Amino acid sequence: MKKYVKIGFALALTLCLINISSCTKNFESINRSPNDAQNPNTRLLLTSALRSLGSQAEGVAGFVKDLYPQYMAEIQYTNESRFMNIIYDFYPIYSVPLQDLQTIINLNLNPETASQIYVTDGGDRESQINVARVLKAFYFMHLTDRWGMIPYSEALQGRANVTPKYDTQEEIYDALFIELREAQEQLREGGNVNGDILFNGDVNLWAKWANTLRMAAALHIRNVNPEKARAEFIAAHEAGGISSNSENAVFRYLSDANNQSPLFTNYVATNRVDYAVSEYLINQLILYQDPRLPIYALPAINTGDFVGMPYGLPTEETSAYNRENVSLIGHRFTAQNAELALSTFAQVEFMLAEAAFLGWIPDAQSHYLNGIRASLAQYDLQEAFTTYVAQPLVAYNAVNGLEQIIKQKWIANYMANGYESWTDWRRTGFPTLDPGPSPQNTNGSLPRRQAYTTEEAGRNTQNYRDAIARQGADALTTRIWWDIED
């Protein structure tokens, strides 16, 4: 008996030891995650990069886009419209959509991966690369217009460089012009791309959007480098921008909780209703007898009148206002499946009108009117066009043409990519926005840029300091390169 027990113990111990020291061969396969995909898929990556457009953190849908241009005003807590928010976080834009786009480009450029089915599933190689380049350029222009100097040339390299330097805005714009030109040249040749929730795979529309963005970029820099601006604008115009409302670049939210519009979340899902239409916009629309007013805004519940919310009141002065006595935002914009227009035909026409006003191309007036017509058509208000533009305040008048063009562009851009309206204000001063009774941190003005993510000072310290040394204080008041004082 004892003997067997002893033998049993010895056997078991030996087996243990053999097992422990030798059986590690399957360790590699054990450590492969069954939870996530082992291979990327460029089709799905593109969808993700496009989905980010409608995100507040990762894209261009933060409420501040509608607050700075005073489309809307905060009702009770007025911190953001009083510019108490200084810092805006650009990290998620880099780590989510831009990284996904860079991955699409890298997988298509690498001969080893380019032929794999998980890459070819995304469309043809050239189209995938160039669609990604256009979208990347859009995000980077968005970034530099908000923050000024940003990491560009050394960004998105992963472990190879975790402390990218900041490029000057001039260098970034130079690069973006090239990116947009080259990408559209190829996309105009045709091709196919999958997972495209913006243009449904129509690469020709991607080319038109690229040209539209290039026209916008040209106007952004026209005060600081007029020659280059003119040349780029004309080249982009000749290549062809968005030419009808059906070609608009529009991000569409969906009627499901994971993809719903942020204003729906605020108005309906959480029932906070933090925002109303601004007093300035309402008053302008009333002044112009604008047919878009009842679409843009709802009458105040208490009175049935259109009453705007004064912009940027200190909280102690907001007690007189609530969701019942001011105009809330129109249902179209607070719907769960609302649309977020990034670039529209109306914008293109207003850009052309501005170029004509500058003498780059002929006929400012007709482009101005085309812009208004296109905007009204977006809301099925074509019939109101003639009456509307017949009003003396609306009819084009070359003497204050620029103000009229930008103001109509501003109205047309309501609840769309408001950052572009803020950019228009910064470079033209129009429309004439009053920052409210107690703006903070801006020396009594509107912000001219936004401050960098706090963590940059601790994680990319030297480059952050270099950027500030070159660009100026990391404050709302610092002007970026193209924003020169008159």
Place this chain on the structure above:
Amino acid sequence: MKSALLSILIIWLLSLGVSHAQTRTISGRIVSSSSGQPLAGATVRVTDTDMAVQTDALGNFVLQLPDDASNRLTIDYVGLRQQIFTIGADDTILIKLEDDDQSVGDVVVTALGVQRTRNSLGYSVQAIKGEELTMVRQPDLNTALAGKIAGVQVQSTSGAAFGTSTIRIRGINSLSGGNPIYVVDGVVVEPVAVNMDDVADLTVLKGPAATALYGQRGSEGAVVIKTLVGRNRDGIGVTFNQATTFESVYLLPRYQNEYAGGYTQEWSTFSYNPNVAPSYLAEFDGVKILNYAADESWGPRMDGTMYMPFYGWDPSHPQFGQLTALIPQPDNVRSFFNTGITANTNVAFDKAGDDYQTRFSFTNVSRTGIVPNSKLGRNWLSSNASVNLTDRLTISAIMNFQHEVYNNRPNDGYASQTTGSFNQWFQRQLDMNTLRDYRRPDGTFRSWNIISPINPNPLYWDNPFTEAYENTSFDTYQRVYGNIMANYQLTNAFSAALIGRGTFRNAEETGRIASNTLQLDRYVQNMNNQNEVNYVGTVVFKEQYGDFKIDAAAFGEYRRNQTRFTNAATAGGLAVPGLYTLEASVDRPTVDTRYFDQRVHSLYGYAAVGFRDYLYLEGNIRNDWSSTLPVENNSFLYGGLSTSFIFSQFIEPNDFFSFGKVRASFARVGTDTNPYEIYQTYNLRPAYGNDPQMTVPDVIPNPNLLPTLSTSYEIGTELRFFNSRLLFDFNYYTRSARNQILNLPISSTSGFTNSLINAGQIDNYGFEFTLGGTPIRNSNFKWDLNANLGINRNQIVRLDDQVNNLQIELDGAPSSFGFTGSPRITLNAYEGQAYGQLIGMGILKDQNGNRLVNEEGFYQRQDNMNLGSIIPDFTGGLTSTFAYKNFHAGFSLDFQKGGKYMSISSMFGHYSGMLEQTAGLNERGAPRRDPVSQGGGTLLPGVKQDGTPNDIYVDTQRLYRENMFSLWEEWVYDRSFIKMREINLGYDLPSRLFHNTPFRTVSFSLIATNPWLIYAQNRNVDPTILETSWFEGGQLPSTRSWGFSLKVGL
């Protein structure tokens, strides 16, 4: 109960009357077994009688023993173990009493459950007896350790959340925090799984020298627990413990009680608008109203003005349309909370014979929290049995089952709907009684924070009672752990064992957001299953060769850890209000299912040599193979050496110096990482309609990852003086971690948020002191005092080739905190500096350190200022026990000096005008909240730009809402504290009272836990229960409990 006591008393009185016939004279001497010194004043009593004498100054006694009396003597000496001595034929006897004091105890449990004499250890350990843990009935093990172990920092949570504490041993070694492992009879478990009623011995192993045999998991220390076994003894083997405690709110912030809700002191009135308001409100046109939508308290003075309260607008409310006087409600928050009751009941049965031992134990904890509708139930079943099948083969099994149920465990944290509101966003005039009736007859809910008189929906806040009774959660946990072991004695020197161990945890956590409340209704269900299985084979060798004693063992171990979870939540609301199932999700539910698998194979062993009783040397070595590391790096070897020398053996015994030992050790320990971190994968995101989405994960994986290796050196000494009545223990250690595996946060402009790296080098060093003793000891009275102190310092020597600052996520706390758009406060560790620097918005100072104000009188703000370190200067504790005859008492407190923390509750408590400092009179005697032009306002201490003292008053509301918002320097506080953790007072009924009954022991105690926060800088929060390791965002109030405990042995 009364009659039982009475009968015991009668029995005792009767026994006094028994007369004695013949006697035998016994003489003897009582000495201490540890020092050999005679014990004066010891009580020598004939067992189970009242016949007793005391020893004289030389420890001698003489006793006349009746012939018919028992031949057993019971010897008591306070502080020493009671001994029962059976008298033989000899009339002259010598009795040695064993020391009962744990700090001098002979044998301690070390790594792998190996029992060692304390003298032989070459590293510092601290041991605690099970009774010390159950004396005061702390709710969890880690809290019970507070103040008792040098170099251990206890981080608690509020009792209101049923939270369990975490402990950190020897400061922060691992930059991601890191907690010790808890090993119960060899099984690694969560601390909450430990049943303190089952603990026999607990040892805290602090450094790598002590824990290296546990391998990588012991790198942050180990709490090693040996559970009780069955004992062969008198009685039927039943013990019964019952404790009931009552818990109530201790600290609340100091609120202001002058101003009501709103944003302005001016009253508003209701103006009736027939277009929108129902006609029955017409009669209230012109009544005074508060701004109900405001969740702040800058409103009108609470001066008795008649106004319409929020419920006055609710036609379903009994007080509809009735004005009420605006008066202060200083106790409104306190009255929200209940008195929580905890009943802890344990019954255990044990029995042992020559060839077996068994013990069964059942514990029930029923607890109600201070937050209404919160409950906790916990049951443990455990069994411990071993049997000697042959004289060489022993089989043993230990099995523990725990079932835990939480009803509505309240949340800590910013914007939690109870205290997150009370201390940050609330209206001070609210009377809690007007909120209790939270539900309207139609099933909708009443909130104080209504949008307007005509819109009864809540704006930002539900009624706190709606939160407590409707937004409920229900969590259950089942934990099973144990082991089975076969041990075979091969020869006298060799034995071999096979051990199987397992720990299994099943968790289900569900939560509801009720239909018709503030937020969209929602149901969340998380299922989590974790298990660990170990198989160990071992050979042990023990032999004595002359003066050398050898103890060695070799082990082979296989370990597998698996985790499975499915976390699911409804999206877009519930299709049927009140139906809380995943199927009721309006949109596609969000689902996250994951599986993790990790294997570690290990070979390890130790060899210890003792020479006589004074020189010891021990070495250990271990090799791990971990599946989580790259194949070429997955095998790593480490180990250590330690030595101990009892130099007092070479000193003549004397009254001053009793004992002296020096010890030294070197150790290295290796650590792997989590599964699935080294290969690139891609994540799915929730689909966009029918289009699936994929994104590149935020962390850069590292296919070349190396194991972390920490090297530690430790020297120390243990000294005893005055017949061991004064004890001193000192320890110094260094620790250097190379290739620390860190999830380094990086600039996301790289495209990633984190990079998994091997950090260069992180060094720690520290000191631990223990000073204890017995200032008073005589036959009736004994007073023990034990103090400990720990100091730890660290430095980031090298981090990464590109990044020189680690913004750390410590113990799960975020590495930064802030509000959208505002400067954040970050936790940093720069290369060349110590870990734990807070950096954020500060106040500009002049060259003399005075705070500078601007031309408006507000502080000048400056970003990226260093606001101090969260690392304490030192931590420590003090425990004391008193024994007088059958009474015993004790307390324990712990303290910390230095270290910073940040308080969001304080910032928003000021922002929203709720705290005392925002009201009252200002520096010139006028109401602080009045306009500056009328003498009001606040004068900030500081100087103007020209260096003259500040004389510009600023508007108080603007000060806290604008200037002080996110001005982190103002909201960073010193975390120094002194806290009384527990007090007890007990009485052991003399055994002779019930010697004819089945009772063996009966004792009764009054107990108190967390009775007194003796010192803290900012008493608006309790620094010992911060929500995270370095800040709190809205903590639940600290609580204190008192109660009583009864222990009975049968």
